[in-house]
């Protein structure tokens with residue numbers, strides 16, 4: 209038993225603790241400042257009433273990045289001072305974002321306050337890189353925008369925080385107990401229980417998917433599967449599921465040990481940062497003699513994102529959402545409650561899923577970027593499946609996007625398509641080809657301009673609004689607007705969610721400012737062009753978006769980004 213006393217510590221506010229698209233992300237050097245983490249965590253507690261957290265449990269997990277251990281210990285000490293009765297601590301502090309969401313949802317009703325997830329997701333880690341704090345409520349979802357605003361208000365007026373004075377060791381592998389003496393002399397108890405990193409998540413996946421069916425796929429000699437964990441938290445899950453259950457050779461599971469600095473890379477599964485996997489899958493078609501696996505996939509640092517690759521092709525996340533919708537009946541996790549209730553996509557995600565939804569008679573919701581906007585739709589039963597262009601796919605099973613779940617969806621489709629097939633393997637390219645022959649192809653690409661100084665970013669934003677009329681004048685039927693979301697469940701309004709420039713055929717250029725970068729501004733430019741089923745379905749994306757209306761050129765003309773930011777092109781193209 210650890211005995212400890214609560215101290216009330218005077219502090220002054222930091223003015224930069226506003227949560228972005230997904231939690232608070234800052235450089236480790238910023239979080240290391242005295243009182244920085246304490247202020248933020250206390251401000252979360254201050255945004256609730258004692259009835260929300262006293263005598264409740266609090267879940268703590270994370271992606272294992274540098275400094276998480278310190279942040280977790282601080283949170284435990286603040287939770288003790290707020291009479292939380294039970295900390296459910298992921299073993300070694302390691303648990304993926306979707307696994308935490310599922311674990312919250314598995315807690316007895318009314319007994320859980322929520323969870324802190326210590327992750328900056330796809331952002332790099334290490335002493336000079338990023339750290340992140342996410343807070344999810346008792347429904348398993350990241351708290352909504354209005355709650356983020358409330359926390360921000362608290363961070364601006366905080367004057368003190370409450371913290372247990374115990375600064376000794378706290379085990380991340382063994383249970384422990386605290387006796388906490390409060391300023392009024394009352395004593396409370398708090399226990400820490402250790403939750404294994406993977407166990408609960410894997411049980412949930414086994415219930416959601418037909419693992420025996422998927423095993424028939426892995427039993428085929430002509431199915432070669434590779435996975436890249438990018439040294440994030442997906443590795444332990446991938447090893448347990450793909451190797452432990454499906455028997456994939458461990459040498460086909462790359463970078464599956466979580467590292468505090470992700471081995472120096474960005475744990476971001478895209479064409480740029482997952483370059484080894486992309487090269488192995490020969491996506492850029494550089495080696496006609498290469499023997500390419502049938503499926504390659506990867507997850508990000510906190511394992512909520514997924515990347516799916518077929519031989520020599522990336523399945524764009526927008527297409528992935530459309531294909532999953534079209535094939536939902538082949539996936540137990542999607543069809544277990546009958547027809548899909550509806551689908552949703554973030555605004556910059558391509559309209560590919562809209563075409564499928566139209567055919568299947570499903571409602572489509574277009575939300576701002578960030579998973580938190582799907583929460584209300586999922587809770588209200590309006591949608592079953594949702595996704596974002598940024599490699600995020602998920603469903604009503606959790607309240608976060610779920611990387612391994614999405615991979616299991618694709619494995620289910622491949623297994624079903626090849627059920628009883630003794631001939632040539634029906635692969636990802638065949639599934640994509642069939643899809644495009646039915647719906648046409650929405651060529652899609654994103655340019656990121658990272659690290660634009662804030663004053664220059666303001667100039668670019670000014671240009672974007674100023675040039676609406678210029679764009680509309682270019683072609684009859686062109687439209688331009690600032691995206692605003694009206695939540696159909698709670699009627700809340702989210703303004704300024706990106707600039708849309710739309711052509712009459714549905715092609716679009718979209719601009720947004722990232723809400724996950726830890727310093728300076730990142731502009732994201734999204735390009736989308738539709739080609740009809742009888743058009744060129746297997747062309748190079750770069751060629752298509754430049755053919756006819758040259759979308760990248762036009763985007764630069766509208767924003768004057770290269771000039772203003774002194775650049776010759778984007779920093780990342782995916």
Ligand code: VG1
Pocket residue numbers: 229230328329330508512513554577578579596597598600721722723724725732
């Ligand atoms: C990015 C993506 C967004 C995603 C968010 C969090 O946000 O664009 O779609 O929801 O990251 O993903 P932004 O504001 O930088 O564009 V994760 O995997 O960081 O939790």
Ligand code: CO
Pocket residue numbers: 329330508509510511512513
């Ligand atoms: Co993530």
